Amino acid sequence: MLSASLTVDPAFRVGPVRRRTFGSFVEHLGRCVYSGIHDPGHPTADADGFRGDVVELTKELGISSVRYPGGNFVSGYRWEDGIGPRDQRPSRLDLAWHSTEPNLVGVDEFMRWTALSGTEPMMAVNLGTRGVQEALDLLEYCNVRSGTYWSDLRRANGAPQPYDVRMWCLGNEMDGPWQIGHKTAHEYGRLAAETARAMRMVDPGLELVACGSSSSAMPTFGEWERIVLDETYEHVDYISAHAYYAEEDGDLGSFLASAVDMDHFVSSVAAAADGVRAHKKLAKRIHISFDEWNVWYQKRAESRPPTGHDWPVAPVLLEDRYNVADAVVVGNLLISLLRNTDRVHAASLAQLVNVIAPMMTEPGGRLWRQTTFHPFAQASQLAVGEVLQVAVEAPTYETARFGDVPLLDAVATWDEPAGALTVFVVNRSTDGDVRLDVDLRALPGLRLVEATTLSNPDHTWVASPDDDVSVAPRPNASVAVADGRLGGTLPPVSWSVLRLAV
Known part of the structure; x- marks a missing residue:
């Protein structure tokens, strides 16, 4: 059996665990909104048509913030269509996903x-087909107390108190040729700076996110960040990052090492931002909003939108069914986000329900957890306090995409007031257990509270409405603590959480 060791020391602190790391994303795409969060015919639906069972599972998942309403959708969205009496709202063509948007859910419902x-709501404004004025109108509707056209209209629509939305995305993926209103970095940077400056005239305390690259594979990656931040640096707080991963051509080893790419993405964006900071001689540091990330099989049929004259409402789109390996990768991506907490101050799992999501619904029927639900829920619940950099010594394996990669990856969080340590660890090995040894001598007096592992002899196992618990995290009886060291066995393709306390 192969062996690996971890060393945990509270002296090596990266930064605080940020609740916004555990955000999600609701876009008007496929069945995320309609028959996802909103299903008036469901037995648990409230007066607005929102499914109560989805709300409860959202709480169980531990979602902190939700980005809305897109995504590609926002670049053609007229937000005014989604307010006022529902029977007077227009239906519109959604060019992003070749669908029809009925506008039954809008700002107030969300x-x-x-x-x-x-x-916490995290709003995106349309900088594709619209611009500064429309962003200001939406901000006025959401955040101004009363006495103006849009604020009084919100009050007339049943919301006397402002929504006080703090975090705003200035458009979405404007580097992408697929985006409605796609712009060059100079064009977008100038528009984003003008929009940010105007929005701060209304509310100086806003937290604003400029669009970064939609993928590290984009030919403009790096240069896009430099140009956009050269225009916007003084006016924004974050630059966005988006990344999706999938097992391609049966290359499971590279897929399991996807966090290597996420780490590289974060360090590259941070370096680009810091380069602009140095050039401008500023003290302010720009942080990263990783506001789209997940496993997404973009080449599958379910990711292809309708075509031609077919413009359906809420078509089945992007409904990936996740297996055990997908869950382990999601867990490893969470490890990456946590260990980069010094630069990643917010993140959004894309998306919440039905669309590349940790939970799935049947219209009017059942709700179930996908495999990816479990690592996210555990990390959101148990990552508390300070993130600790973990020293990993492990055998490596060769991957086609990333070269030699350690079999194990890990991060820890230390809640000093409670005396609680949590270690999150993945075993990327595809064919063998790994014997784990964790040096805890820098934290004397720790006892084991719980050790759980998510794994299955068949890493392709997929949850269903009939069985979404067979690969829920289970107690790992091999784990024990003695003389300042923790030992245990981690099965292949697995996600484990080790909880200890003084």
């Missing part, structure tokens, strides 16, 4: 949903 689910 804000009520965030209140139900206990999540």
